[in-house]
Amino acid sequence: MKSKALFLLIILGFFLACTKKNESQIFRNIGHTLLLQSGDSTSRVLPIKSLGENTYMIEFESDFQLNPDTLINIVQSHLAYHSAKNEYRVNVYSCQEKAIVYGYEVTKSNDFSIPCLGRVYPKACYKIEIQLLETAMPKNIAIGISTFGLLLIGFFLYRKKTTKPDENQDYTTIGAFKFYPKSKFLIFEKEQIILSEKETKLLLLFSEKPNEIIDRDALLKEVWENEGVFVISRNLDVLVSKLRKKLQNDPNIKINNSHGKGYGLEM
Numbered sequence: 001m002k003s004k005a006l007f008l009l010i011i012l013g014f015f016l017a018c019t020k021k022n023e024s025q026i027f028r029n030i031g032h033t034l035l036l037q038s039g040d041s042t043s044r045v046l047p048i049k050s051l052g053e054n055t056y057m058i059e060f061e062s063d064f065q066l067n068p069d070t071l072i073n074i075v076q077s078h079l080a081y082h083s084a085k086n087e088y089r090v091n092v093y094s095c096q097e098k099a100i101v102y103g104y105e106v107t108k109s110n111d112f113s114i115p116c117l118g119r120v121y122p123k124a125c126y127k128i129e130i131q132l133l134e135t136a137m138p139k140n141i142a143i144g145i146s147t148f149g150l151l152l153i154g155f156f157l158y159r160k161k162t163t164k165p166d167e168n169q170d171y172t173t174i175g176a177f178k179f180y181p182k183s184k185f186l187i188f189e190k191e192q193i194i195l196s197e198k199e200t201k202l203l204l205l206f207s208e209k210p211n212e213i214i215d216r217d218a219l220l221k222e223v224w225e226n227e228g229v230f231v232i233s234r235n236l237d238v239l240v241s242k243l244r245k246k247l248q249n250d251p252n253i254k255i256n257n258s259h260g261k262g263y264g265l266e267m
Contacts, residue, residue: 024048024056026078027130031058033074034128038064054132066092066121068102075130076106087133095125107133172207175250175267179207188249198223199243206255206265213256213264236263 031045043062051057075090091103101121171187172179178187184200186193195203201223205214216236223239224231240255240263247253254266 024050027056027058030074030078030130031060031128033078034071035060035064037070037074038067040064051129056130058128058130060126063123063125065123066102066126068104068119068121071102071128072104079130079132089131089133091129091131092121093127093129095127101126105133172204174203174207174247174265175253177247177250177253179203186246191249193246195246196242198239199246202239202243203265206263210265210267213258214262216262219262 027048028045031048035041035043035045040062043060043064046059046061049057049059071090071092075088076086079088080086087107089103089105091100093099094101169180169182172181174186176188177193180187181200181204184195184197186195202219205219205222216233219236220231220233224235240257244255247255252267256264256266258264
């Protein structure tokens with residue numbers, strides 16, 4: 001149980017790490033788009049820096065000309081689906097002066113009256129700080145974690161359903177096994193053995209006529225042909241072989257082959 005919990009924690013950590021990486025990629029894309037709009041298609045965006053919770057710094061390899069109109073449109077388009085309320089603060093710093101040369105804030109309470117539109121800043125070294133003001137978890141992370149949580153719940157429900165059969169559920173005793181035809185598995189002591197649909201049908205036929213040889217044609221008809229599926233006789237031999245392996249825990253159970261006639265379960 002501890003190993004399963006550890007495995008799930010590792011999976012969750014991996015998922016969150018991937019989500020964080022995806023979040024950084026959004027800000028890299030903002031930087032790349034800004035460079036392209038300024039006519040620079042060769043310079044690099046430097047690795048995104050995280051300055052704290054929901055605050056990121058975009059830095060550039062080369063100088064570029066800053067157009068506030070372009071910056072506003074690029075940031076807005078990239079963050080439109082990132083934050084549930086789409087609230088954020090943008091500050092542009094001069095690398096040389098280490099001072100804010102331009103900034104604005106987008107919240108539900110303001111009227112999106114952005115200052116200095118139409119003005120273009122000269123080509124220089126700029127750093128762009130973006131702080132997400134949304135207190136709730138960003139939508140892409142929230143949806144991802146919710147999906148992961150639902151998958152975990154589904155996994156545990158499935159495990160509970162398949163590993164802990166209802167004691168009131170009908171089963172047939174076959175030697176040392178408990179056979180649950182409705183749920184398609186066997187229980188040997190505390191071990192659960194999953195059966196395929198065809199294996200379940202075949203074992204059910206054998207259990208209804210123990211110590212009796214059942215004609216091959218009858219077995220083919222009941223397992224396959226009644227569902228409109230016609231197979232060669234060899235398919236039955238392969239299925240019997242698989243079923244024998246799943247019954248091997250009890251040496252007192254055998255599936256006998258009467259050559260040219262059929263098979264039977266000996267108990």
